[in-house]
Amino acid sequence: MAKTIxxxxxxxxxxxxxxxFFHQKGWNVLATMRHPAGEKDLKEDSRLKLLRLDVEDKPSIDEAVEASIRHFGKVDVWLNNAGYGAYGPLEAGTDDEIRRQYDVNFFGVIDCIKAILPHFKANKSGTIINVTSIGGLMTLPLFGVYNSSKFALEGLSEGLWFDLQPLGIQVKVIEPGGIQTDFAGRSLTQFNLSQFPEYHAYSKSIVEKFTDPKYAKNFGTPEMVAEVIYTAATDGKDTLRYLAGKDAKQFWFARRWFGHRFQMAQVKKYFGI
Ligand SMILES: NC(=O)c1ccc[n+]([C@@H]2O[C@H](COP(=O)([O-])OP(=O)(O)OC[C@H]3O[C@@H](n4cnc5c(N)ncnc54)[C@H](OP(=O)(O)O)[C@@H]3O)[C@@H](O)[C@H]2O)c1
Incomplete structure (x- = not known):
């Protein structure tokens, strides 16, 4: 029987x-999104369904869980991928902007996990995969709020890895480096700096470095991340962490083998801080 994600x-x-990727591999796919009515690319068929799910709207999560079981009988993998990045100096972010970053990237994931767990527990099987980031293991300038939401997700995932294995449930995290999606164009929001002139030059020079084509030369593709997610879903191992991308592996190698002080000094040098 085909498996379901x-x-x-x-x-x-x-x-x-x-x-x-999973559809091509013969899986049933519930592709959830905030606005499925506007989806033109993914075409529904007997193995692919579009569903509305906004991670900030709990009833929509519960409805998606029910609909997925109704359509396909059983869910094997739940992928928490939705997320966005709020960036800028901390004090320029409003309370609402900072809390919303956590509502989507962290509490939204908690709500999804709590909603699917009864089904996984009843089946004594299931895999939860959380897309964090290499930025859940290290930080970059101006990205402390986004990175900390991913650090939180890393910690949650590691804790759940212990707690859920005895129930037959696996927990995995995917840590992409820079990926050639439209994340920077559609999913980044900058804090308003108008009241904080002391950060203007600093922010400008950091953003210039981020947008330098040299910075993006090692970026991976979303298809490459999809393949890593597929490995995590199907390898039958109890591995928690899966790095995705050359830059993620380089950053992590430096941090792991030379220590965080060395790796942070490298970041400082790159950004000219
Ligand atoms: N691209 C990178 O370099 C990179 C690196 C490391 C980690 N990541 C992580 O990878 C994940 C996917 O990002 P991406 O690069 O694929 O960017 P993307 O193309 O901008 O996709 C982000 C997705 O999150 C959805 N989303 C945002 N807020 C949501 C909400 N409240 N409820 C449900 N869905 C919501 C967006 O939906 P809408 O279409 O409705 O906006 C969109 O489908 C994110 O968690 C991101 O943090 C990305």
Whole structure:
């Protein structure tokens, strides 16, 4: 019998590439997104369904769980991929902007996990895969709020890895480096700096470095991340962490083998801080 994956944030980027990849591999796919009516690329068929799920809207999560079981009988993998990045100096972010970053990237994942767990527990099987980031293991300038939401997700995932294995449930995290999606164009929001002139020059020079084509030369593709997610879903191992991308592996190698002080000094040098 075909296995089933539910994906959050399948309207674009990594989520969409993963929906296509698993579909090609013969899986049933519930591609969830905030606005399925506007989806033109993913075509519904007997193994692919579009569903509305906004991770900030709990009833929509519960409805997606029910609909996925109704359509396909059983869910094997739940992929928490939806996320966005709020960036800028901390004090320029409003309370709402900072809390919303956590509502989507962290509490939204908690709500999804709590919603699917009864089904996984009843089956004594299931895999939860959380898309964090290499930025869940290290930080970059201006990205402390986004990175900390991913650090939180890393910690949650590691804790759940212990707690859920005795129930037959696996927990995995995918840590992409820079990926050629439209994340920077559609999923980044900058804090308003107008009241904080002391950060203007600093922010400008950091953003210039981020947008330098040299920075993006090692970026991976969403299809490559989809393949890593497929490995995580199917390898039958209890591995928690899967790095995705050359730059993610380079960053992690430096941090792991030379220590965080060395790796942070490298980041400082690159950004000219
Ligand atoms: N691209 C990178 O370099 C990179 C690196 C490391 C980690 N990541 C992580 O990878 C994941 C996917 O990002 P991406 O690169 O594929 O970017 P993307 O193409 O911009 O996709 C982001 C997805 O998240 C969805 N989303 C945002 N807020 C949501 C909400 N409240 N409820 C449900 N869905 C929501 C978006 O839906 P809408 O279409 O409705 O906006 C979109 O489908 C994110 O968690 C991101 O943090 C990305």
């Amino acid at each position: 539910v994906i959050t944030g399948a309207s674009s980027g990594i989520g969409k590439a993963t929906a296509k």
